[in-house]
Amino acid sequence: MGQLTDKTALVTGASTGIGFAAAERFVAEGACVYLTGRREQELESAAEALGDRATAIQNDVSDPEDLDRLFERIADDGNRLDIVFANAGGGEAGQPLDSLTPEAFDHTFGINVRGTVFTVQKALPLLNAGGSIVLTGSSSARRGIVGFGVYSATKAALRQFSRVWAAELAPRGLRVNTVVPGPTDTPGLRGLAEDPDQAGELVDALSSSTPLGRAADPAEIANAVLFLASDQSSFITGSELFVDGGEVQVYP
Secondary structure, eight states, X not given: OOTTTTOEEEESSOSSHHHHHHHHHHHHTTOEEEEEESOHHHHHHHHHHHOTXXXXXXXXXXXXXXXXXXXXXXXXXXXXXXXXXXXXXXXXSOOOGGGOOHHHHHHHHIXXXXXXXXXXXXXXXXXXXXXXXXXXXXXXXXXXXXXOHHHHHHHHHHHHHHHHHHHHHGGGTOEEEEEEEOSBOOHHHHTTSSSGGGHHHHHHHHHTTSTTOXXXXXXXXXXXXXXXXXXXXXTOOSOEEEESTTHHHHOO
């Protein structure tokens, strides 16, 4: 019997990277998983790879109507939720203050903050007591990385939301925690490179910020997400779990 047998989970941003790795881990542990993402083809491929306990629903978390359709679909399937992994997010490198545009600011906050806030809010009526909500943070929220002001600010905002939600939702039997990845070798990270041929160099450069001297594999982050989603962390709420190769604790 797996750690998540008979559980139902929602993973946003699940087409690739950390979201897909977490969904894969959840399925391996016995859960039925709803996967969301904006890119239909990649999302369908992810669900196919995970088998018949994975259901793909194309969704843009920054669109409130799309979120309504997502949760209506889950309810129409006759399901409730035990786990929400609010992972959908993104950002761009090279956005220093002097060149930041309102459009870029609104786009990043719309996905990372507003999208996460209302994903969690709209999931509440379907969440069972004893359920777990896991947010995706970033080690960049603890560091001053040039050009990452908006992205890191969104992740800092989520950290504070998780603290408040942990207090607000405890009476409902819900836990809220944040997993904090460091540099992780995902398509999203590689996509930050201006030249695709330099993606490997970007990963290597970011890896140098960790005492372990390498980037994480998405599966390593997924292991931490599983811990926070499962009963193994039943007395943990309002916390951050750093999975960053020591980046923040050793090289603050």
